[in-house]
Amino acid sequence: MSLFQALPHELMRMPTDAAVRFRHRLNDTGLFTDEALARLIDEQPRDRLDVLTMRKNPPGGERWTAGEANGLSGAEILEAVRTGALWVSCRRAMEMHPRYKPVFDQAIADYSREVGVKVLSASASVLISGPQMGIFFHADAADTMLWHLRGSKTMMIYPSTEAYIPDTAMEAILLKENLSDAPYREEMDAAAETVVFHAGDAAAWPLHAPHRVLNGDSLNVSISVEYTTPQCVLTNGVLFTNGWLRRRLKAPVWSRPPATLHPVYSAASKGLRVVEKFRKTVEKSHPRKFDVDLSYPDNIRWREGQAPAALRMAAE
Ligand SMILES: [Fe+2]
16 A cells, blocks of 8 residues: 555646645654654764754744763653754665655655656655744755654745745755755745645655645654655756856856756766765754753753853853
């Protein structure tokens, strides 16, 4: 049986102009209960366990802060997320963990077959996040979708156009000058499409469409999926090559070359990717500023001198 319920026809016509919602059956696998998640966190290599905090209901442009959860069991970390201000990502667990990989492989095979899309590569993380947590306005480098498992969250999805995600911003993301930052202005919200996710809901949205997320009032568990298709590789090849020409040669670029030239740009980008070495990782970009501690407010114990100014003043 497929891990998806009847997939809507709009998915067969991707890329579409709007998000497409559908339903999945991943909760039936038993891999996302409290017990299973605690075990997953215990087994997740610590260098692929991202532990983040942020203000509750964060404004659209506000980044998170990274921390660590050393010395805590998976069950304790799960409890800290449920009762605190935390966002934990078991990065790439779906395709790397031996218990989760077969399910992910089946889900991608089902999706690819039913939608009629060729998936060249796919990667997915298990996101476990607390009440009112959120992720700032950003765009992802590949096609993305969210398979939501527990709790509720609202995603705002913005048009994938120059006004909302300029080519230069997308080039910077592909050239790994930053993680996924894109310039955000509050007035952009007027054009956003709002998608509310409950257990079993999923959605895919247009390539590079910026989005942000706000959780509801309870523990949230989701799978974020990044995958590439032949079309995505061609589009990114144009952006990468243009980004390189703009930055390295200060050359004027042809931002929308005809489709017949896309394979040329794509081939060029493959060589340029090898030449380019300026990669930033979460580890390098984001110093750890707190430790998870269930005895502190929001389960966050700020490291010396790292608490946000408002909290320092309150403590003085
Ligand atoms: Fe994203």
